[in-house]
Amino acid sequence: MVLKELRGYLRESGSTLSPGEALIKAVQLWIAQGRADAIPAKGYQWKQLFLPDGTRIRLRAFGVWHNATIVDDKLIYKGKAISPHQMARQAAGDGRNAWREIWILMPGQKRWANAAILRAQLSKQFAAVPPTPEESMKIAAKAMSDALSTALTLVAHANDQARNTLERRLPKYRRAWDVLEDVD
CATH class of the missing domain: 1.10.1220 (Arc Repressor Mutant)
Known part of the structure; x- marks a missing residue:
């Protein structure tokens, strides 16, 4: 039907x-x-990773889990709005990489994911995006321009080589005994 x-x-x-x-x-x-x-309208933008409102964040330091939450457009840890780097420093001290230490649970998800893994997946996803038609035309035009420039250089080189060969055979460069006399 x-x-x-x-x-x-x-x-x-x-x-x-x-x-x-x-x-x-x-x-x-x-x-x-x-x-x-x-996709919620609010959330926290951490470099290239967008964390929607309600996302839970945690990291483990010294045997204790430290938890934070995205509220509106802020990362709230211990009642204060801070950055992921600041959270890692406060919880674990200096010298910790927040991307490797922080685990994220997005709204509607059941499994925690490491921030570094999420960032790597996102980078791979953007790398796989094909160029737009406009970008494709720019790439093709540049390739054609480069090919034309190379062809013109080769033609100029070939002309130069041909001119040099002809000049070597001109009378002023010939030996006296190599010139045939005109016989009438």
């Missing part, structure tokens, strides 16, 4: 999509919208 309705709509709208392609696009749009709706 729904498939018939979809086929009819695709035909009426003049779409070139097959019903299967239309369903895939619809599901992708639905998932993207769900994710967009789930």
